[in-house]
Amino acid sequence: MTFMTNVSGFVPAIAATATLLAAAPDANAEALTLTDIAGREVTLTEAPNKIILGEGRMMYSIAAISEGNPFEKVVGWKDDLILYDPDAFRKFEAAFPQDAERMINFGNPYAGDFSIEAVLEADADLVLLDVGNLFKAEETGLIEKLGKAGVPVVFVDFRRNATENTVPSLLILGRLLGEEQGALEFVDFYIAEMRKVTNVVDQIPAEERPLVVVENAAGWQNDFCCWSFGPYNYGRFVELAGGTNYASKLANAYSIDISMEGIIEADPDHIIGTGANWAEAKPEVTSTLLGYEGDPAVNAEKIDALAMRPGFRDLRAVQDGKYHSIYHQFYNSPYHFIAVQQIAKWLYPDDFADLDPQDTFDRMHAKFMPYDNSGQFWLSASAPAN
Amino acid sequence: MPTDTTPPLTAQGIVTAYRRRSGRRVALVALAALALFTTVVIDVITGPADLSFWRVAHVIVNPSVATTKEEVIIWDLRLPVALMAVVVGAMLGAAGAEMQTILNNPLADPFTLGLSSAASFGAALAIVSGLSVIPGVGGLFVTVNAFVVSMLASLALFAFTRLRGVTPEAMILVGIAMLFTFNALLAFLQYGASELQLAQLIFWQLGSLARATWEKVGICMIVLAVVMPYFLSRSWALTALRMGEDKAAALGVNVSLLRLMVLAGVSLLSAVAVSFVGAIAFVGLVGPHIARMIVGEDQRGFLPLSALAGALILSGTSIASKAITPGIVYPIGMITSLIGIPFFVSLILSQRKRHWQ
Numbered sequence: 001m002t003f004m005t006n007v008s009g010f011v012p013a014i015a016a017t018a019t020l021l022a023a024a025p026d027a028n029a030e031a032l033t034l035t036d037i038a039g040r041e042v043t044l045t046e047a048p049n050k051i052i053l054g055e056g057r058m059m060y061s062i063a064a065i066s067e068g069n070p071f072e073k074v075v076g077w078k079d080d081l082i083l084y085d086p087d088a089f090r091k092f093e094a095a096f097p098q099d100a101e102r103m104i105n106f107g108n109p110y111a112g113d114f115s116i117e118a119v120l121e122a123d124a125d126l127v128l129l130d131v132g133n134l135f136k137a138e139e140t141g142l143i144e145k146l147g148k149a150g151v152p153v154v155f156v157d158f159r160r161n162a163t164e165n166t167v168p169s170l171l172i173l174g175r176l177l178g179e180e181q182g183a184l185e186f187v188d189f190y191i192a193e194m195r196k197v198t199n200v201v202d203q204i205p206a207e208e209r210p211l212v213v214v215e216n217a218a219g220w221q222n223d224f225c226c227w228s229f230g231p232y233n234y235g236r237f238v239e240l241a242g243g244t245n246y247a248s249k250l251a252n253a254y255s256i257d258i259s260m261e262g263i264i265e266a267d268p269d270h271i272i273g274t275g276a277n278w279a280e281a282k283p284e285v286t287s288t289l290l291g292y293e294g295d296p297a298v299n300a301e302k303i304d305a306l307a308m309r310p311g312f313r314d315l316r317a318v319q320d321g322k323y324h325s326i327y328h329q330f331y332n333s334p335y336h337f338i339a340v341q342q343i344a345k346w347l348y349p350d351d352f353a354d355l356d357p358q359d360t361f362d363r364m365h366a367k368f369m370p371y372d373n374s375g376q377f378w379l380s381a382s383a384p385a386n
Numbered sequence: 387m388p389t390d391t392t393p394p395l396t397a398q399g400i401v402t403a404y405r406r407r408s409g410r411r412v413a414l415v416a417l418a419a420l421a422l423f424t425t426v427v428i429d430v431i432t433g434p435a436d437l438s439f440w441r442v443a444h445v446i447v448n449p450s451v452a453t454t455k456e457e458v459i460i461w462d463l464r465l466p467v468a469l470m471a472v473v474v475g476a477m478l479g480a481a482g483a484e485m486q487t488i489l490n491n492p493l494a495d496p497f498t499l500g501l502s503s504a505a506s507f508g509a510a511l512a513i514v515s516g517l518s519v520i521p522g523v524g525g526l527f528v529t530v531n532a533f534v535v536s537m538l539a540s541l542a543l544f545a546f547t548r549l550r551g552v553t554p555e556a557m558i559l560v561g562i563a564m565l566f567t568f569n570a571l572l573a574f575l576q577y578g579a580s581e582l583q584l585a586q587l588i589f590w591q592l593g594s595l596a597r598a599t600w601e602k603v604g605i606c607m608i609v610l611a612v613v614m615p616y617f618l619s620r621s622w623a624l625t626a627l628r629m630g631e632d633k634a635a636a637l638g639v640n641v642s643l644l645r646l647m648v649l650a651g652v653s654l655l656s657a658v659a660v661s662f663v664g665a666i667a668f669v670g671l672v673g674p675h676i677a678r679m680i681v682g683e684d685q686r687g688f689l690p691l692s693a694l695a696g697a698l699i700l701s702g703t704s705i706a707s708k709a710i711t712p713g714i715v716y717p718i719g720m721i722t723s724l725i726g727i728p729f730f731v732s733l734i735l736s737q738r739k740r741h742w743q
Contacts, residue, residue, distance in 0.1 A: 080580060108578055132581075217582050223597045227585060250713050255585065259596065261463045262713030264455055265435040282516060284527070310462055314454045 034175055037131045037165050038155040047178055048126035048152075049073050052106055052119060055130050056081030059092060060333035061158060064368045065174055065182035071096050073177055075122050076104030083281040085329050087291035091371045116149050124151055126176065131157035131165070159332045160254060163236050166190065166334045186334065186368055193337040193360055194240070197344040200351055201242030210269035210347050212243040213317075216255070217328060218273025218306050219287035225260045225311065233331050234274060234339070241343035243270070260311040270346060271317045273306060274328035275299075288325040294376030299325070307381035321383030322346070330377075335364060342378050411687035414680060418694040422472065425701040429468040432705055434712040435459050470598035471704040471718075472697045473606040474659045475669055479696020480610075481655040482670030483677065483689055484617060487624050488645045488652075489554040490631075495670035496656035499543065499561030501536050502665035503568035505657065508535030509590045509664070510575045514583050532590075532661035539564055540653030547645060592717030593666035595704055602662045609658045613651040614693070620644065621685030628683045668722045669696045672730050679733050699726045 033043045053059070056077040063070040071092075082089045093100040104122055119127065127146055129137055134155060137143050143153050156172055157165035167187050174183025214234045216227040228247040229235035232254045235245040246266055247256045263271075275288035286306065288299045307313065307323040317323055324346055330339040341357040357378075365373040431442050437456065445452040445460050452460065482495035496502055508531035511517045518527040519534045546552060546560050572591075579587060589596075617624070623644055626634040631641050656670070673696030674688070681687035700718070702725050707716045 084580065220582055221586055223599070224589070224594075225596075227582075250711055257589075257596075257715040258713055259434065259463075259708075259715045261459050262434040264459055264463075265433075266713070311458055314458060 032175065034154070034172060036155045036172060037157045037169055038134050040155065042152050042154050044126065044152055044176075046125075048176060050075045050122065050124045051126045051128060051176075052122065052124045053077040053128050054133070055332075056089075056103075057085065057329065057332050058128055058130075058156070058158075060088070060329070060335070061156075061170060061173055062177065063092070063370055064186050064334055064364075065170060065179045066177065066370075067179065067182050069096060069099065070370060071099035071103070074099075074103070075124055076106045078108060079105045084278060085276055085291060086280050087277050087293040087375060088329070091292050095370045116145050116151075119146065119151055120149055127151055127153045128173075128176075129153055129155050130159065131155045132160040158334055158336075159233060162233050162331065162336055163194075163240060166336070170334055182368075189364065189367070190334065190337055194340060196355060197241055197337075197340050197352070201240070201344060201348070204242050204348075206244070209242055209244045211246055211266060212238045212270045212272060212343075212347070213246045213258070213263050213266065213268040214238060215271060215273040217278075217287065218275060218325065219285050219302070220278065220282075222284070222286060225309075226258050226263070228256050228258045230254060230256050234272070237330075237336060237340050238272070238343055241340045241347055243343065243347050264311065264315065267315070268317050270322045270324065271312070271315065272324045272326060272343065272346070273303075274331065275302075275325050276328040287328075288379070290325065290327040290375070290377050290379075291329070292373075292375040294327075296376050296379065299376055299379055300382070303379055303381045313384075318381065319384060321380060323381040325379055325381075327377040335361070338364070338377070346380070411681055411684070415687060415690050415694065418691055418698065422694055422698050422701060425698060425705065426468050426472060429471065429701055429705050430460070430464050432708055433459065433464055434708075466598040466600055466603055467595045467704060468701070469603045470595050470606070470663065471700040473603060473610060474595075474663050474666070475673070475697035475700030476693040477606060477610060477655045477659040477696070478666065478670040478700075479673030479677075480614060480617065480689060480693040481652045481659070482696070483674035483692035484624070484648050484652050485670075486674055487628055487685075488648050489557055490628070491554060491558050492675070493671070494558060494561070495674075496652070496660065497665065497667045497670060498565065499558070500564030500566075500568055501539055501653065501656045502660045502667070503565050503572065504539035505532040505536040505660035506590050506665050507568040507572045507575070508532040509661075510572050510579075510587055511535070513586050513590070514575045514579045529661045533657050536657035536660060537653060539568070540649070540657065544646065544649055544653070547642070547649065589717055590664040591719070593664040593719030593722075594715070594717050595663055595700075595707075596715050597662070606658060606662065609654055613655055614689075616651055617648065617689055618686070620648070621689060624648070624689075625683060625685045664717075664719065666700070666719045666722055668726055669699050672726050673699060676730065676733060 031043060031045050032047060033041065035041050051074050053074060053076070057080055059070060059077070059081060062074070066072070089100070106118060137153070146153050154172065154176065156169040158169060167190065170183045170187055170190075174180040214228050215225070216229055216234065218226070229245070230251055230253040231239065231245065231248040235248050238245040239248065246263070246268055247258055250256060250258065273288070275290045277289045277291045277293065278285045278287055279289055286302065288302045288306070289295070290299065303323070303325045306325070307318045312318055312323070326339055326342060330336045338357050338361050341355055341360055345352045345355055345357060361377065362373050365371070431437065431439050437459065441456070442460060445456050446465075449457065449461065478496060485494040485496065485499065486492055508519065509528050511519070512528040512531040517531075519531045542564065543557065543561060547557060576584065576587060623634065623639045626637050626639055627641065627644065635641055660666070674692040676695040677688050677691035681691050699722060703718045703721045706725055707718050707721050710716055
């Protein structure tokens with residue numbers, strides 16, 4: 001059953017790959033018609049050159065598939081990358097200082113400050129939006145207004161249904177940016193690395209799968225536990241890595257607020273919290289500051305403090321040293337296979353003794369990214385001394 | 387006070403009738419307190435973890451018998467939430483009751499007068515822009531912001547009452563204007579918010595008991611212990627005020643001073659309550675109406691019963707919010723209305739006479 005689900009996620013991707021290979025169009029020369037992740041058919045009269053990103057974090061994908069300068073066709077973005085993953089932003093800034101400087105901050109596409117005038121002023125010819133905001137974009141009339149102004153909108157998705165939509169989203173970006181080759185290569189890498197985990201865990205029967213509680217943005221707020229994911233995003237990553245995601249059993253929703261008492265009663269085998277370098281935008285967070293500038297000594301202290309929070313400290317998972325923390329932004333990037341690999345390694349250390357997610361991530365950077373890997377992206381709390 | 391009761395003729399008769407009314411009032415308050423006690427007990431024994439009534443009672447009476455798990459669940463998680471529901475409900479009920487009294491308007495409550503939205507805006511300011519109204523309060527700055535902005539809103543309302551010739555109706559309108567102003571400002575902040583900030587904001591706007599701690603329960607109890615005795619000590623004057631400003635003045639009540647002092651108390655109650663649990667509509671509005679329909683306008687019964695009714699609504703909500711899907715936390719603000727409305731409507735329908743005179 002699980003195997004079937006996994007396969008079905010890849011079928012459209014493989015089909016799309018085949019279509020692309022067969023057609024092999026010269027994208028820069030003529031009109032381009034494609035179906036975006038929202039299921040909308042979009043026609044562009046010519047290949048876009050001045051693209052606005054509804055989220056700065058779309059650069060994770062664009063950089064991964066671009067052969068040269070990933071900023072080449074981008075005129076502006078939202079400043080979420082700067083605010084919530086400053087480590088990655090500084091990587092981009094170091095590699096492409098002029099381009100990072102040049103980026104116009106269009107703000108939140110759904111806010112008043114993302115004005116159609118500013119889009120026209122920047123002479124933009126494409127706006128890329130995140131499918132999680134499809135409803136808002138329709139409701140506020142953003143798509144319609146941009147359409148009237150002659151600026152097409154294309155939806156991609158690396159978050160809402162991350163594991164299903166990443167491959168088609170990459171293919172769409174490849175076509176839009178004229179980087180089909182890079183997109184295909186990355187897709188191959190993605191499938192190969194995902195398979196390293198799913199091929200093994202598909203054999204594991206449901207009743208033998210460890211129970212995992214995902215804590216979304218652990219330490220973001222100090223007085224409330226917990227935000228979690230249903231069978232989406234990190235919840236789905238856990239399932240693909242061979243775990244049973246606790247919140248998936250409660251509701252079929254993207255985001256679920258779970259109670260501390262429920263966690264205590266469920267007595268999970270593992271707890272996985274997400275963290276990123278939020279401290280610059282939000283100094284009061286107690287999260288692990290994972291990312292390209294992650295400092296193992298700092299994070300070791302932070303994760304132990306998280307594991308020792310009231311309610312958590314007596315959990316079996318914490319006592320056994322199975323409180324983990326992982327880079328939050330994998331949840332909105334095409335390289336979430338790294339998360340899947342690392343989670344699988346946590347859940348089944350013996351089965352995946354030979355799998356080295358750090359090596360996968362390093363290879364990925366060497367092959368696809370415009371900068372080198374660095375920092376720290378995951379760690380586990382130390383088991384209490386007693 | 388209902389005017390259609392036939393006055394007894396003899397002095398003895400008057401005394402008997404008075405005693406009967408007082409006795410009935412005390413009995414009703416005691417009954418409500420008993421009902422509240424029952425809901426608190428139910429609140430504490432329900433939850434995702436399956437703990438029996440006796441076991442919970444045992445752990446509460448003698449904490450040393452508890453396993454670590456039971457201790458955390460009962461002492462750190464369930465009891466603070468259950469008690470927070472009671473104290474916050476009582477604060478909102480009492481605040482609503484006195485607001486309706488001094489403004490002489492059945493629609494007045496901390497929510498409709500914008501104090502809750504002010505608190506939400508203060509919290510949003512902290513959550514979205516990281517702006518602390520009072521520097522150096524550390525991790526508490528969301529709560530402190532909410533409290534300060536809410537108190538500022540009360541002060542504005544306060545200052546307005548000092549203006550010459552301002553009627554209670556005008557004050558209500560100013561309150562409603564504030565409600566819309568703060569809601570607009572809040573919407574403005576929401577536009578710029580990230581996904582996580584939005585999730586945090588929604589919990590603020592819909593209210594949540596999940597952040598309850600013993601410290602917060604303690605602070606609420608202290609505020610209640612300060613404000614309630616003052617309200618009760620002024621109950622004859624407040625009752626007189628409900629008969630009309632002129633009549634109260636004729637009885638020797640300094641009406642504008644009374645309004646000012648009571649408004650200060652109401653502001654404190656509601657600002658503290660909303661800064662801990664977020665905006666919870668309905669409780670401050672309906673609690674007093676339920677009390678009024680049961681005991682009438684005499685503050686000696688009306689005030690305690692309003693507080694108890696508010697506490698009952700919120701305590702019931704706390705139970706219901708856990709029962710929907712065990713393990714999932716729902717914002718309570720959206721459930722308060724669903725719990726309180728059927729009861730409220732049935733009271734309105736069963737009441738023959740007009741309950742607001």
